[in-house]
Amino acid sequence: MAIYHLSAKTVSRSEGRSATAAAAYRAGAKIVDERTGEVHDYTKKGGVLHADLILPSGETADRSAFWNRIEKHHKRGDAVLAREVEVSLPAELTKEQRQTLAVGFARELAGRYNVAADVALHAPRTLTSRDLKNNPDQYQETDPETGRKHNGNWHAHILLSACHVSADGTLGKKAVELDPIHCQRAKIENMADRERVRWGELANAALERAGHDSRIDHRRLEVQGIDREPTQHLGHAAAGYERRTGKVSRKREDFTVNALERLAKAKLAGELERQEKEIDKSIIDLSSDLKRAKAERTDQQEATRALAAQAMEKFKAKHEQERKAKAESLAQSLDSYKPAFDEIKKKIIAEGVNPEQRPLILDEIKKLLVKRIESGEAPRLYPSERDRSRSATNQADPTRIKPRAA
Numbered sequence: 001m002a003i004y005h006l007s008a009k010t011v012s013r014s015e016g017r018s019a020t021a022a023a024a025y026r027a028g029a030k031i032v033d034e035r036t037g038e039v040h041d042y043t044k045k046g047g048v049l050h051a052d053l054i055l056p057s058g059e060t061a062d063r064s065a066f067w068n069r070i071e072k073h074h075k076r077g078d079a080v081l082a083r084e085v086e087v088s089l090p091a092e093l094t095k096e097q098r099q100t101l102a103v104g105f106a107r108e109l110a111g112r113y114n115v116a117a118d119v120a121l122h123a124p125r126t127l128t129s130r131d132l133k134n135n136p137d138q139y140q141e142t143d144p145e146t147g148r149k150h151n152g153n154w155h156a157h158i159l160l161s162a163c164h165v166s167a168d169g170t171l172g173k174k175a176v177e178l179d180p181i182h183c184q185r186a187k188i189e190n191m192a193d194r195e196r197v198r199w200g201e202l203a204n205a206a207l208e209r210a211g212h213d214s215r216i217d218h219r220r221l222e223v224q225g226i227d228r229e230p231t232q233h234l235g236h237a238a239a240g241y242e243r244r245t246g247k248v249s250r251k252r253e254d255f256t257v258n259a260l261e262r263l264a265k266a267k268l269a270g271e272l273e274r275q276e277k278e279i280d281k282s283i284i285d286l287s288s289d290l291k292r293a294k295a296e297r298t299d300q301q302e303a304t305r306a307l308a309a310q311a312m313e314k315f316k317a318k319h320e321q322e323r324k325a326k327a328e329s330l331a332q333s334l335d336s337y338k339p340a341f342d343e344i345k346k347k348i349i350a351e352g353v354n355p356e357q358r359p360l361i362l363d364e365i366k367k368l369l370v371k372r373i374e375s376g377e378a379p380r381l382y383p384s385e386r387d388r389s390r391s392a393t394n395q396a397d398p399t400r401i402k403p404r405a406a
Helices: 019-027 063-073 095-113 129-134 180-185 191-209 236-245 250-285 290-336 338-350 358-374 385-396
Strands: 006-012 030-032 039-041 048-054 080-088 117-122 155-161 163-165 171-174
Touching: 006 191, 019 030, 019 039, 019 048, 019 063, 019 080, 019 117, 019 155, 030 063, 048 063, 048 095, 063 080, 063 171, 080 095, 080 191, 095 117, 095 155, 095 191, 155 163, 180 191, 250 290, 290 338, 290 358, 338 358
Parallel strands: none
Antiparallel strands: 006 080, 030 039, 048 117, 080 155, 117 155, 163 171
């Protein structure tokens, strides 16, 4: 069944990313970053069905040379190097039809915004017996040619240069039409919202030409009149964590908490509406004594509001308790990395890094570590200060040691 998905992301140096690495990974190619000397070799990466670098003129260019020029063109340490558009390709189409659809969309983007578009088509991820054991309820399809099971996620990555590109490949100024902040200030529709509609039109036209009845819709489910929770995109980090460990990732837990919060609010709203109708009915029944009926209605409304306020306070208190627990868990995880931070600090000092730059470097390392801890990628390497003090107390007084709950 065709499923709608289009997302827009940035490739920024402030996040420790590079355009050369992003292009090499998506195309399954090898690119040497001339600015840093790093070698990004993804030639052994499987699942890359097709890759094509398209200039606004419709011509192509050498992938390694082009993205190295992009890296050199942007000087700032927090520069946005590229913007990525990721789309889900209809499973009903053939391999050739999906390629025609994705490459055609990339050509449109390159011509519409005068940027380069590096499009790469990826096959669905093969499901191993371990994947099926850890998550037997996940969606799966069987490839009719190979007989292997996969997750049905045919998709394409379109990497757009963050600057304008002329017909001959010369790099120009920033492509502000791709910047959502600029679009907001100029009060114009941003690229993601505009292209969401266009992608739906192109995909549906391809499905119609291929003789399929299924269609995709970029609108929200409630606008379409569909009463169900929307599916959530975990991302590669959280999905990889669940595949490796068989455990629920923190991101999925957050999705669950948000869903429960929405259900609680909907339940409360329904209860208030029911009580409001009962109040209205009681007024009609007591129409013979209008003043008394109005007074009772006021009392009931105040009681309802008090009940709602009390329920909301309990809800907020529970939410605050969960937030503090997450914050404490994060603090403990960061504390467990203190020895590693001390070693990094010593190494920075030993290498003669400018004292003014040391706090900035350590702060960037800490931000990156927090992201990895929150996504579940970074385990605890050392016992925290609290764990060490608790261990010392238990050794001094063995009677304080309690058996760990199963």
